Each structure stands twice: as C-alpha cells, then as structure tokens.
Amino acid sequence: MAALQQTTVDSLKRSESQLASHWQADLEASGATRNLKADDIRQQTAEFLRLLISVLEKRSTHNITTAEWDEIRQFLEKLSHQRAIAGQDSQQTASFIFALKGPVFAQLQAQYADQPAVLAEQLWEISQLLDVLGMHTIRTYQKSREAVIKRQQEELLELSTPVVKLWEGVLALPMIGTLDSQRTQVVMESLLQRIVDTGSEIAIIDITGVPTVDTLVAQHLLKTVTAIRLMGADCIISGVRPQIAQTIVHLGLDLQGVVTKANLADALALALRRLGVTVTKAV
C-alpha cells in the first residue's frame, strides 16, 4: 500500500493555519457548528490539525489502533463525548472530520497540479485516513449516546418504583407508566425485599398510573401477587379504573383469587380492617 509522501505532509504542515481557517469556514457553512462556540471550534480544529500533522510526520502506519494514534483517538473520543452531551446529532459530529477533506484536497491539488498520478494516490491515502478517523468519531459518539440513554433508563427505573409504608404492616406500591417484563422484575424484587425487611403482612399495588392493562401486564401482576402470597403476605390491587376493568373483562383475563379495589382509600380501609385497626374521628 502506498503511504503518504513526505512532500504531502510538508505541504500540509506549511499551510496548517490556512487549512484550519478554511476548515472552520466549511464547518460553519455546513451548519455543523450550530449551538457551539466559535472559539471552541477554532481551538478544536487547530488542536486536531496539530495532532494529525505531528503523527503524520512520524511516518507511522495508518492503523489508528496503534499507540502513535493514542492522542488523536483520545481527542476524538473527548470531542464526540462533548458533542453527545451537548445534544448534537451524529451528522453534525461526523461532519467535523469530513469537512476537513475539502481544504486538504484543495491544498494537495495545488501541490501536485503537474503530477496527476501522485495526486490521485495521495488523495486516496488521505481520504482513507480521514474516513477511519471519522468512523472512530461516530463510533465513540454512539457509545456516549448509548451511555446517556442507559443511565436515563436506569434512573427512570429507580424513580418509578417507590415502595411506601402506609401503616404499620401495610406497604403500598404506586405503579406509574407501562409495565414491561424488566420493570415488573425490578418492582417485584423491591416490593418483596421491603416485605421481608418490614415484616408487612399486606401489600397494596396501585395501578392508577398504569395507562393500559393487556394480557402481558395482567400476567406480570398475577406473578407479583403470587410471589407475595408465597412469601406469606397478602396483596390487594387498587386503582382499577373503569376502562381498565372493561379491558380486563373483554380480554377474558382471570384475576380470581386477587383482591381488587377501585381506589387506594378502599384498599387501605380493607387492609386496616384485616389488621383489626379501626379509625375513628376525634370528637
């Protein structure tokens, strides 16, 4: 494989500042710098060019997984991470590298105006290199985005499953949002653990905040109820809205053996009655 010629590297090095300004202008024209500070862009473009040329000068291979490319890779990882946090999309992030092609190609064209064969070869080389760097940027950008999404999912999962103590021996779990297998698992585990910790005899699952109940959700609910019963506690399901009651009947779901109540107050009243507690108005 042909490598970049020394002349190419020298030519790039000579016109470093010019390349940087052209690159920046291209970036701005393409709209990739929206919502970003011009100062930051200038600093980033200059930094990247400096790193790139210093690596090219060492005449190292174009395999960017080697140690010589460490600095550039770290720079790009940091950059794409920042972009991901700032809410930029993948196109904007990727065009940071790809926009460099224009100025570099123009520079090489001027350099090798009388040697078309060499020009083509050098263009191909630099193009391949920039592609690899661009891909790396996108890959790390994607990873950062996935990390953000994963973190948000976990936070949502924790937020949505609080187990509340309503009374001595009565726990309540207000469910909010759609119930999928993973959430049911988390909910079930935290509720069962709390039952063991507090020694509560009655658990109330409130499904007022569950938008729809289909066969799957009902199955998850039944599983939870059964697990609670196996542990030796009782379970009441409350917050069954009229529409949900209709859906359950229409689907022909069997909720027999499960105590259901229309609202949390009724469920609490039943729980207190089972515990032998009476609540009276103070006169």
Place this chain on the structure above:
Amino acid sequence: MERIPILQMGDFLLVTIQVDMHDQLALTLQDDLSERISRTSARGVLIDISALDMVDSFIGRMIGMISGLSRIMDAETVLVGMQPAVAITLVELGMTLPGVSTALNVERGMKLLRERAYSQ
C-alpha cells in the same frame, strides 16, 4: 446420612431447613415427616425455609408435596420465611403452590397454625 431435624413443640412439628436441599434430602424429609406425624399425631407442621436461598423445580414440587401429605394426615401446614428470590423463582417456574398456607416468619406462622388447628 444427612437428615433435616424435625422438632416437636407441643402439638406441632417444626421443620427448619438450614442447609441447601438436595433431592435425596428432600425425599428423606418427606418420609421422616410423614412417619413423625403419624407417631405423634401432630396437629400442625411448620416448615421454615428462611435459610433456603436456592430452589429448583424438584425442590419446589417437594415442598408442595410435603405440605400436601401433612394436610392429608390431618396436620395443618404453614410454610414460613420464603426469601424473595425463592418466591420469584417459583413463580417463574410456574409453581404457585396452590393450597399451601404461607406466613412471613415463624412467629406469624405459629399464630396461624394455632388459629387453624384449634378452630376445627
């Protein structure tokens, strides 16, 4: 041979499973318990599985069968102290142990047993 001890407390028998149940142990327990119930004419059996943190379908079935056989021999059975992980596993295995009485801990289990046994 390894055995699970069966303790007598008045009219009741107390079985606490402190070790990991393996299949032979469960079968031995089943034999021992039925024999003890018939010898002591116990009114109730309390099975404490709070130390059990792993079950498979066989052990789940054995637990169900032990409670079933005690009931047939006219001894109320209460299963106490099931760990959350065990409960979830049994539910996922589709073993809901219908007809088995459960309680959160030994104290509540004894209370339930007394109510059941003396109300007959």
